[in-house]
Amino acid sequence: xxxxxxxxxxxxxxxxxxxxxxxxxxxxxxxxxxxxxxxxxxxxxxxxxxxxxxxxxxxxxxxxxxxxxxxxxxxxxxxxxxxxxxxxxxxxxxxxxxxx
Numbered sequence: 001x002x003x004x005x006x007x008x009x010x011x012x013x014x015x016x017x018x019x020x021x022x023x024x025x026x027x028x029x030x031x032x033x034x035x036x037x038x039x040x041x042x043x044x045x046x047x048x049x050x051x052x053x054x055x056x057x058x059x060x061x062x063x064x065x066x067x068x069x070x071x072x073x074x075x076x077x078x079x080x081x082x083x084x085x086x087x088x089x090x091x092x093x094x095x096x097x098x099x100x
Contacts, residue, residue, distance in 0.1 A: 001077040006058065012039075012046030015099035016073040017092065020052045020064045030086045031068040038092045045096060074099040 004011045007018060017035045021028035032049060039047040052059050052067055062071070072081040072095040081095040 002062075002071075002073055002079065003077055006077075007048050007050065009048045010046065011048075011073065011075070011077055012044055014042075014044030014075055015046075015096050016077070017045065017047045018071040018073060019047065019049045020059065020062075020067055020069040020071075021049055022052050022067045025067045027086045028068040031070060034087055034089055034092060035070065038089060038096070042093070042096060072096065072099055 002011075002018070007016075017039065019028070019031055019035055021032070032047075035047045039045045050058065052064060058064075066084050068085065070083050070087055070092075071079050072092075074080050080098045083091070083095075
């Protein structure tokens with residue numbers, strides 16, 4: 001399980017979208033817009049963006065090998081879905097359904 005302390009931010013009450021990004025990653029910007037849009041629609045969901053280059057220990061521990069990588073966590077911090085690339089809103093909403 002992943003805790004808020006691991007991420008340096010508070011987890012969402014119902015679920016958390018964790019996005020690993022890098023500074024010059026164009027797809028990361030698109031993923032950020034999709035995830036921010038979903039968190040604006042669904043109550044109790046947090047979006048935490050992690051700079052992969054600044055958190056190499058966490059990147060290695062979680063097996064992140066490309067950006068953007070998105071982890072969907074349930075309320076306890078358990079990973080219920082992992083994806084790379086820019087997600088579609090419908091995919092994120094479906095993954096949140098698994099987290100609830």
